[in-house]
Amino acid sequence: MELQLLDQLHSRRRFFPARQDMIYEGQIERSAYILASGWVCSYKLLPGGTRQVVDFQIPGDFLGLRSVLFRKADHNIEPITRVQASEVQVCDLLEAVNTAPRLGAALLWAASRDEAMVVEHLVGIGRRDAKQRMAHLLLELGARLKLVGLASNDGYTCPLTQYLLADALGLSAVHVNRVLRELREDGLVTFQQSKVTFGDFDGMVAFSKFDRHYLDHDGPLMTWPGGGPSSIQMLTGLPGP
Amino acid sequence: MELQLLDQLHSRRRFFPARQDMIYEGQIERSAYILASGWVCSYKLLPGGTRQVVDFQIPGDFLGLRSVLFRKADHNIEPITRVQASEVQVCDLLEAVNTAPRLGAALLWAASRDEAMVVEHLVGIGRRDAKQRMAHLLLELGARLKLVGLASNDGYTCPLTQYLLADALGLSAVHVNRVLRELREDGLVTFQQSKVTFGDFDGMVAFSKFDRHYLDHDGPLMTWPGGGPSSIQMLTGLPGP
Numbered sequence: 001m002e003l004q005l006l007d008q009l010h011s012r013r014r015f016f017p018a019r020q021d022m023i024y025e026g027q028i029e030r031s032a033y034i035l036a037s038g039w040v041c042s043y044k045l046l047p048g049g050t051r052q053v054v055d056f057q058i059p060g061d062f063l064g065l066r067s068v069l070f071r072k073a074d075h076n077i078e079p080i081t082r083v084q085a086s087e088v089q090v091c092d093l094l095e096a097v098n099t100a101p102r103l104g105a106a107l108l109w110a111a112s113r114d115e116a117m118v119v120e121h122l123v124g125i126g127r128r129d130a131k132q133r134m135a136h137l138l139l140e141l142g143a144r145l146k147l148v149g150l151a152s153n154d155g156y157t158c159p160l161t162q163y164l165l166a167d168a169l170g171l172s173a174v175h176v177n178r179v180l181r182e183l184r185e186d187g188l189v190t191f192q193q194s195k196v197t198f199g200d201f202d203g204m205v206a207f208s209k210f211d212r213h214y215l216d217h218d219g220p221l222m223t224w225p226g227g228g229p230s231s232i233q234m235l236t237g238l239p240g241p
Numbered sequence: 242m243e244l245q246l247l248d249q250l251h252s253r254r255r256f257f258p259a260r261q262d263m264i265y266e267g268q269i270e271r272s273a274y275i276l277a278s279g280w281v282c283s284y285k286l287l288p289g290g291t292r293q294v295v296d297f298q299i300p301g302d303f304l305g306l307r308s309v310l311f312r313k314a315d316h317n318i319e320p321i322t323r324v325q326a327s328e329v330q331v332c333d334l335l336e337a338v339n340t341a342p343r344l345g346a347a348l349l350w351a352a353s354r355d356e357a358m359v360v361e362h363l364v365g366i367g368r369r370d371a372k373q374r375m376a377h378l379l380l381e382l383g384a385r386l387k388l389v390g391l392a393s394n395d396g397y398t399c400p401l402t403q404y405l406l407a408d409a410l411g412l413s414a415v416h417v418n419r420v421l422r423e424l425r426e427d428g429l430v431t432f433q434q435s436k437v438t439f440g441d442f443d444g445m446v447a448f449s450k451f452d453r454h455y456l457d458h459d460g461p462l463m464t465w466p467g468g469g470p471s472s473i474q475m476l477t478g479l480p481g482p
Contacts, residue, residue: 026454044364047450052367054360066357069350070457074357097342104338104345109310111349115356116307116315119295122363123285126293126411170367209288213267216311 009096010034012087016079023064023077030073030090033063038083039159042075043167053168055117056080056141056160060148062110068093081159109216116214125170128208133169134179135208138189138196143212155197250337251275253328257320264305264318271314271331274304279324280400283316284408294409296358297321297382297401301389303351309334322400357455366411369449374410375420376449379430379437384453396438
């Protein structure tokens with residue numbers, strides 16, 4: 001039954017061009033999306049025009065889940081590349097949760113995982129130096145992409161610009177450039193021509209003290225009677241690693 | 242029915258002394274708490290011993306909601322004062338969600354609101370200067386305390402030390418002291434002897450560009466047939482403002 005419901009949630013597929021907000025702060029019409037392909041960033045604009053990127057979203061991720069029960073969207077969501085996404089209307093989502101309560105628990109897990117990533121970014125900006133912060137983010141993206149079959153321990157394709165990295169890490173673009181050069185010279189990682197290549201994966205993990213537990217990759221601790229797909233696969237509609 | 246279930250969730254009241262973790266990172270036994278009285282902080286410890294305070298929790302807040310569906314707690318929760326809290330075991334919570342799906346939606350809303358606050362702290366550390374950051378936090382705490390009847394526009398009682406503020410705002414304790422002095426000299430706010438007193442509330446809001454919408458104080462957008470208490474009151478068991 002959950003699968004049928006999720007099929008319905010995935011039925012409204014849409015394409016969005018790069019660099020045009022899918023959701024904007026203050027928006028009242030409440031939709032969320034499940035990302036099928038492409039990359040997206042969520043960000044807040046400050047009065048004065050500076051921007052803080054809160055997180056990047058990759059295929060399989062929910063977009064706008066946080067705002068879906070709010071009166072207004074509290075952040076912006078912008079495609080970094082051309083993206084394909086399933087639109088989920090809040091009434092359909094609530095109805096699905098009413099019919100299949102375990103879906104509610106899976107959504108709560110997804111929201112918790114989103115928050116755990118924002119917490120890591122807060123810890124990074126508050127307490128890690130620029131180089132560790134960058135290494136940590138590149139490892140996090142790799143771990144998340146691996147889960148949906150888009151990365152290996154060697155590396156992954158990454159459309160992020162140095163400006164986006166700067167706005168996510170609280171650095172200047174010049175600083176991002178310098179930090180990436182240092183990581184390359186250390187033999188840890190190379191980020192060139194939209195490709196992240198790990199030179200020394202274990203060295204990266206040790207250097208940035210990356211502990212992937214906060215990603216809780218095995219999904220919510222719930223029993224799904226009769227086996228069936230993992231809740232991650234159920235939520236995302238993706239084949240998994 | 243939801244009320245009965247929530248009464249059950251609130252049945253296991255416990256007291257905890259100050260400065261002794263209620264939940265610690267890596268913990269496997271999964272409980273959450275609903276805070277009835279006192280203040281708590283959630284934090285991450287970095288290898289090397291530095292600490293980042295992620296958020297403060299006040300009466301009515303959930304503690305450990307984020308980790309409740311994870312395999313391990315991903316953060317620490319420490320009482321700042323002596324606290325009273327209701328212990329909620331994960332199996333009871335999941336059972337309640339199964340019986341009353343709208344409770345699941347209310348929990349998702351609570352998790353979303355938690356995340357919205359962490360996002361604001363990320364934006365603060367990433368893009369606000371120290372003085373605005375402090376003003377923003379003092380206003381956020383005031384708005385949250387007001388919702389549960391513990392603050393007015395004049396101010397509130399606040400047990401936070403300068404060390405806790407420093408670990409939350411990514412500043413040194415000396416810097417916190419200077420920023421508080423500047424805010425006092427500007428006539429905006431005084432924080433002395435565990436008491437926050439707003440000298441110029443509107444001036445504080447304008448200076449820190451505080452927009453309380455992210456707190457979404459009216460609760461999740463859901464219809465509760467037959468009226469009844471708001472979902473915030475339902476979740477927290479507190480009388481409301």
